[in-house]
Amino acid sequence: MSRRIANMIECKGLTKQYGALRAVDDLSFSVEPGEVLGFLGPNGAGKSTTMRIIAGFVAPTAGSVSVCGFDIESQAIQAKRRIGYLPEGAPCYPEMTPLSFLRFVADVRGIEGGRRASRLDEVIGLLHLESVIEQSIDTLSKGFKRRVGLAQAILHDPEVLILDEPTDGLDPNQKFEVRELIRNMAANKIVVISTHVLEEVDAVCNRALIITHGRILADDTPQGLESRSRFHNAVTLKLKNNAQTGSVNAAVAALAEVASTEIDQQAGRLTAFPAPNQLPLSAISQLAADQNWDLAELHLESGRLDEVFRTVTGGASG
Amino acid sequence: MNGSIAVFKRELQSYFLTPVAYVFIVIFLISANWLAFGVGGLYERGRADLSPFFEFHPWLFLFLVPALSMRLWSEERKSGSIELLMTLPLDRWQAVVGKFLAAWLFTTIAIALTFPVWITINYLGAPDNGAIFAAYVGSVLMAGGFLAVGSCLSAITKNQVIAFVLSVVVCFVLLLAGYSFVLDAFSAWLPATIVDGIASLGFLTHFEDISKGVIDLRDIVYFGLLIGTCLYATTLLLGIKQSD
Numbered sequence: 001m002s003r004r005i006a007n008m009i010e011c012k013g014l015t016k017q018y019g020a021l022r023a024v025d026d027l028s029f030s031v032e033p034g035e036v037l038g039f040l041g042p043n044g045a046g047k048s049t050t051m052r053i054i055a056g057f058v059a060p061t062a063g064s065v066s067v068c069g070f071d072i073e074s075q076a077i078q079a080k081r082r083i084g085y086l087p088e089g090a091p092c093y094p095e096m097t098p099l100s101f102l103r104f105v106a107d108v109r110g111i112e113g114g115r116r117a118s119r120l121d122e123v124i125g126l127l128h129l130e131s132v133i134e135q136s137i138d139t140l141s142k143g144f145k146r147r148v149g150l151a152q153a154i155l156h157d158p159e160v161l162i163l164d165e166p167t168d169g170l171d172p173n174q175k176f177e178v179r180e181l182i183r184n185m186a187a188n189k190i191v192v193i194s195t196h197v198l199e200e201v202d203a204v205c206n207r208a209l210i211i212t213h214g215r216i217l218a219d220d221t222p223q224g225l226e227s228r229s230r231f232h233n234a235v236t237l238k239l240k241n242n243a244q245t246g247s248v249n250a251a252v253a254a255l256a257e258v259a260s261t262e263i264d265q266q267a268g269r270l271t272a273f274p275a276p277n278q279l280p281l282s283a284i285s286q287l288a289a290d291q292n293w294d295l296a297e298l299h300l301e302s303g304r305l306d307e308v309f310r311t312v313t314g315g316a317s318g
Numbered sequence: 319m320n321g322s323i324a325v326f327k328r329e330l331q332s333y334f335l336t337p338v339a340y341v342f343i344v345i346f347l348i349s350a351n352w353l354a355f356g357v358g359g360l361y362e363r364g365r366a367d368l369s370p371f372f373e374f375h376p377w378l379f380l381f382l383v384p385a386l387s388m389r390l391w392s393e394e395r396k397s398g399s400i401e402l403l404m405t406l407p408l409d410r411w412q413a414v415v416g417k418f419l420a421a422w423l424f425t426t427i428a429i430a431l432t433f434p435v436w437i438t439i440n441y442l443g444a445p446d447n448g449a450i451f452a453a454y455v456g457s458v459l460m461a462g463g464f465l466a467v468g469s470c471l472s473a474i475t476k477n478q479v480i481a482f483v484l485s486v487v488v489c490f491v492l493l494l495a496g497y498s499f500v501l502d503a504f505s506a507w508l509p510a511t512i513v514d515g516i517a518s519l520g521f522l523t524h525f526e527d528i529s530k531g532v533i534d535l536r537d538i539v540y541f542g543l544l545i546g547t548c549l550y551a552t553t554l555l556l557g558i559k560q561s562d
Binding site: 052055056057058059076077078080081083085087089091092093094095096100104105107108109110136152 | 323325327398401404405407
């Protein structure tokens with residue numbers, strides 16, 4: 001048991017009060033190596049505050065955080081040595097170049113000698129910073145700035161990575177690369193990321209926490225969350241000729257496996273929702289074959305995270 | 319200690335990466351020389367010493383040093399880089415000391431660049447070079463005192479203008495505390511020991527002692543204590559600000 005705790009993040013009863021606002025409200029959870037935890041929540045849900053507390057920037061009003069066995073308040077230096085942190089918005093020193101900035105971080109972190117040169121080369125290569133390495137940071141695009149921030153966070157090959165919106169401001173190719181990078185590093189690390197992009201949760205996380213008003217509303221795998229969706233195991237089909245959708249709808253709705261149907265008039269898609277504990281896919285595809293429907297598409301829905309997100313957070317924002 | 323050195327190096331480097339360093343040095347050198355020769359009449363006096371030059375240093379520092387110190391923490395806070403700095407494995411005091419020392423070394427460089435005045439006065443006559451050296455030491459110590467006060471006030475706000483104005487006001491009060499017209503106002507109704515106490519809190523009393531060529535341990539201790547106290551307060555203030 002003690003060995004497990006030694007490489008975990010453990011948050012116990014975290015609370016952060018800003019005047020009348022309780023940004024984080026008695027949050028308790030732990031994260032183990034190999035887990036990529038995604039923080040989800042509307043803006044102002046307390047995601048960034050929680051990450052700031054874990055990274056040791058903000059002191060909690062109550063509760064404690066231990067990182068790899070070190071308390072973030074009383075053993076701050078030891079804990080911070082094990083953390084790589086990308087703050088929200090990836091702040092940097094704008095007048096510096098990425099190279100001088102990364103050298104500064106290496107100096108503070110006490111990375112010396114041969115390891116220093118090899119680590120610098122490695123992160124510069126991993127984040128494709130070669131072309132801008134001698135340019136001042138304030139002249140860089142948002143994507144490059146974000147990557148400089150990421151390079152800084154992984155420079156010391158930390159056991160724990162806390163990344164606040166790591167792909168914000170990146171183009172689709174860069175997003176893909178950063179997700180790939182996170183996935184590759186995640187094997188024996190603890191990674192905590194926050195994001196607004198739900199596809200990202202599917203792409204990189206193996207666990208998701210939905211937070212609203214500083215409280216945990218759901219703690220599950222992305223698949224687990226998807227299965228909460230009413231779309232889970234639903235079947236969506238589209239006919240080549242939209243005029244036939246009405247008659248097909250009647251036939252599908254009559255199936256015992258189908259609880260209800262919905263037609264998206266604009267897209268011409270028909271979605272059949274399963275009756276409890278039923279999988280209507282085979283019945284529907286059988287029916288389609290029997291009646292020779294001219295199908296343009298037919299697929300099984302795994303569940304929609306955005307819909308689960310809205311349901312769980314009650315459409316709350318702010 | 320590594321942390322302090324890294325922060326120190328980064329800060330010093332940053333001064334020269336932005337126009338701050340060059341603007342500061344140029345304005346400082348022009349004003350210092352203009353005040354010494356134009357206002358102080360260094361040349362016309364016909365005496366081989368630099369007192370008209372050093373006399374104006376406190377007033378020059380009053381405006382120039384807060385312009386330098388206002389950015390120490392306010393800028394970090396404004397740009398958000400403080401979040402990065404404070405989540406690196408480094409004690410808060412290490413960052414405070416590193417930043418302060420970089421700013422202090424920078425002002426020392428600016429002060430040292432006034433050396434042509436020293437050469438000039440040696441060319442014109444035979445000054446007491448020991449006294450001039452002592453005055454330079456006093457000037458550097460006083461700049462350190464101003465900077466430490468400014469560092470402390472910069473820690474409480476992300477607005478550089480507020481940091482500047484507060485620093486000027488506090489330094490002005492500390493400067494005035496040594497002037498005889500201020501002390502006279504007090505001496506009429508306060509016992510002499512308290513008036514002496516007020517005088518000893520002032521920059522000027524200590525600066526004037528040193529610039530006469532007498533480096534007294536008490537004056538060094540005064541500036542040392544002032545700097546130490548202000549930096550300690552900076553560390554505390556940053557901690558308080560951070561936990562809100």
